[in-house]
Amino acid sequence: MSSSKLNIEGIMLFEQPFARVPCENYRKVFRTSQKNIERDLGTVQAAASDLAKRGILSSSGGEDDAIAAVDGMISRVENLKRKLTDLNVSAGQPTLAVMRERLVHLSAVENMQSTRDPDFARWADTRLDRWLVDWALRHGRERTARMITHERGVERLVDIELFSDIRRIEEALKRQSCSEALAWCSENKIALRKLKEYIELARARRNLDAIAYAKKHLLSWQDTHLAQIRQATALLAFSPTTNCAPYKRLYNPERWDDLIKAFRLAIYNLNTLPTEPLLHLAMYAGLASLKLPACYDKDTKNIDCPACDASLGKLAEEVPFSHHVNSTIVCRISGKIMDEDNAPMAFPTNGEVYSKEALEEMAAKNDGYVICPRSGEKCKYTSLRRVYIS
Structure with a gap:
């Protein structure tokens, strides 16, 4: 029985991103609501303070102006209420439903005792569906991912919209446009160096626009990235065809690929997503428990061993050898x-x-x-x- 006993802690270790992503989405909803409340109520409070001040200073009272000011405050509060309601209906409630369904899915496995349990077999099938969708989304096969999601009924258990956003922003970066990435950074409060757009302005020899852009976006980072800002400023003195190594490197178009990788790493870290597909990590874990030196000796290969298999053996090369106490x-x-x-x-x-x-x-x-x-x-x-x- 010991070999078939479920390792609940090991299972839950793989499921951290599964539970974390909807929490991050709901955090965004909360933050958006908070910004709307602070902005609109701040305006209402300022108007109320101004109205009270005018009421004290003016003996005539200005009754019509006071009524108009109160009506304006009421209108703004009603607009705020409508915004919050729409946000809750469009994003808040669906996100809570996703969180609830995912937690129910995870809690189900805690009541299972053995890998031979039929309920665990069904649960594991659903998990495999999720991993296949995750793999397809990471490799740009969104249509395949949506087909699997629809056929298997796992809409709330996968993160298609998240990866759709990643793909949309990466496509914009491939077109050498930072606007989508910068909007995402502003929304998520993550510091992304805004040097790429500046370099493109310098490449086009639009020096005045580049200087204006640097003042707006780069100077705020001078306390932590002064050396890079100085180098970027000096870039205006060099043409895109320069052979001066530091500036030739900055003009290198391949830096857009580096930015795409940096963006993907940032969004993965934000949502605690691993950089490798979950399907690969699960296979690595299985191969690591089987891989032995004998798997790479033609005289000792085992036809039933996945680590000895020609194709899976390639994946096994990246994992350490298994260590068995017994x-x-x-x-x-x-x-x-x-x-x-x-x-x-x-x-x-x-x-x-x-x-x-x-x-x-x-x-x-x-x-x-x-x-x-x-x-x-x-x-x-x-x-x-x-x-x-x-």
């Missing part, structure tokens, strides 16, 4: 584990060890004789000696 001995002939029920048997001369089941089957086909696949030694089955695992 060794598992596998028969080179059958690929089955040797234990008390399938004892290891050794040849009398060379000491090569194979499983009892495999040697019995070989002896039945060869009139009681067995042949070592590695050395070619031949002997009677009765001459074999049993090996005891300590």
Whole structure:
């Protein structure tokens, strides 16, 4: 039973991004609501203070002006209420529904005891659907992701809209436009260096526009990025065809690719998303538990071992070798584990060890004789000696 017992902590470790993404989305809703409240109520409070001040200073009172000011405050508060209601209906409630469904999905596995539980098999199938959608979205296959999502009914368990935004912003960056990325940074309060747009203005020799842009966007970072700002300022003195290494590097169009990578890393970190697809991480974990030096020796490869497989073996190259506190001995002939029920048997001369089941089957086909696949030694089955695992 121990081998089939569920590792709840290990499962939940993989599910952190699954629960975190809708929380980040709801945080954005809360922040937007807070900004609207602070802005509109601040205006109402200022108008109320002004009205009170005028009422004290003016003996005539200005009744018509006071009524107009109060009506304006009421109108602004009603507009604020409508904004908050619309925001709650369009984003708040759907996000809460997503959070609720995901937490219910995660809580279901805590009541399962074994990997052999039919409920866990269904839960794992849903998890695999989520991972496949995640893989498809990360590789730009949005249509495939939406098809899987619709067919499997996992709309609230995947993050299609998040990856759609990532793709939209990356497409804009590929067109050498920072506007989408800067809007995203403003929304998420993440410091993105605004140097790329400045460089493009310098490349077009629009020096006055570049200077204005630097004053607006770059000077605020002088306390932390003064060296980069100085270099950017000096860039205006060099043409895009310069051979001066520091400035040639700044003009290099490949820096847009670096910006795309930096943006993707930033948005992944914000949502605690791993840089690799979850499907890959799960496969890495499985391969790491199986990978042995024998997997890379042509004489000891096991046809039933995923780490020995030609295609999966490529992925296995990136993970460390497995470490077993208690060794598992596998028969080179059958690929089955040797234990008390399938004892290891050794040849009398060379000491090569194979499983009892495999040697019995070989002896039945060869009139009681067995042949070592590695050395070619031949002997009677009765001459074999049993090996005891300590």
